[in-house]
Amino acid sequence: MRTYHQSVTKLLDATLEVVRTKGYAATRIEDVCAQAGVTKGSFFHHFKSKEDLALAAAAHWDAHVSAFFAEAPYHGAADPLDRLIAYVEFRKAILTGDLADFTCFAGTVVQEAYRTHPEVAAACAGAITGHARTLEADIDAAMHRYGVVGAWTAEDLALHIQAVIQGGFILAKATGSAATAAASLDHLGRYLDLLFAGGPSRRGAGQEDEPPS
């Protein structure tokens, strides 16, 4: 790990913000420096290249995401399916403010860099799949609890959930509205409800409608 000084952290935070609004290729190092309030000389003291920055930013993002979701309030429920659905609801709840504020750094960069910068893309991909993996335990538990079997796995479903989230971001950028992403997450929540509804003793009913988003 890198030695963390104020400037480094500021540069990494700035990178997340700038890349999420402009994309990776379009962000200039000077943009990042300006955003961080740091000079170019300082930048190149800490990072040897733009790609070096991107790799560090991916790790920074991974750490940020891990901590953020570890502390998030959706882990409270006793039922694993309820926790899973609470996760989706939480993802919906954080769709506030500017698009660049809730959009995924890793997803943005992977799409852009998967061919041009394989190492950077791999680091970002690791952040996504790693985050997906945090859902697998609950999915597995829910599958066992509700006796659900099908032609799919916990890993499958965890990745599908991420796909819906990532796709929601793209659609939100296309329509210019976070509501589109929220509506997609509603569909995802409905899917999870229906998928596990076949099993024993699911709460309430299987046909209820959701409250307005």
Place this chain on the structure above:
Amino acid sequence: MRTYHQSVTKLLDATLEVVRTKGYAATRIEDVCAQAGVTKGSFFHHFKSKEDLALAAAAHWDAHVSAFFAEAPYHGAADPLDRLIAYVEFRKAILTGDLADFTCFAGTVVQEAYRTHPEVAAACAGAITGHARTLEADIDAAMHRYGVVGAWTAEDLALHIQAVIQGGFILAKATGSAATAAASLDHLGRYLDLLFAGGPSRRGAGQEDEPPS
């Protein structure tokens, strides 16, 4: 526009290919020219700027997608829900070859350009939402036929389907495998099945009399 000349078409096709592998910001005009087998002089005879090219490419993509899906074989089924599921299956079936060959130009560009090039992003967004709109009639028909009501609309669901597809592309880039996108489309198909399963006489039963759209 006059696509009467071979060079223009070749440049537009080249743009789709290059942008889908490198992203918009990272594609150089000379890359496009090389891919098209055309010189820069010819390029600037037909397009006045890179942004002009991007706008034309978005329209080209839109036309290509419209024609491709209009001719696709998933419209044959009598039941609207069967047509919808056939669409998803078709989207799965075309996930072959290189990632850049089945990935969405519009989705890639929207993500990158939504802030930096609003007009280009808008053109790409139009291609996505326009394509989604082609599903709405079948969704509406299926909702009506199976008596499904919920806190969602045909437009909602059509956009959700696109979100899953777009998200699948990102996950495929992250995992390096089209199988991830296919698995996500399987989940989507399952969702559609479950969503409409509550209604009367799911397929296999009875006589269907709806003409194909």
Place this chain on the structure above:
DNA sequence: TGGTCCATACCAACCAGTCGGTATGGAAGC
């Protein structure tokens, strides 16, 4: 003869990365 199409040479801006230099602070020696 004038317009379309295309090629080559070229320009100017942009930007990643360099480089010579300064500031600060801590450890070691006296």
Place this chain on the structure above:
DNA sequence: GCTTCCATACCGACTGGTTGGTATGGACCA
């Protein structure tokens, strides 16, 4: 205490390759 020495952090002018875009001339039509 004070000096010397060095390492880390930082600064900003500069450079050179890249690249979007232009200028110009010529081939080939109608």
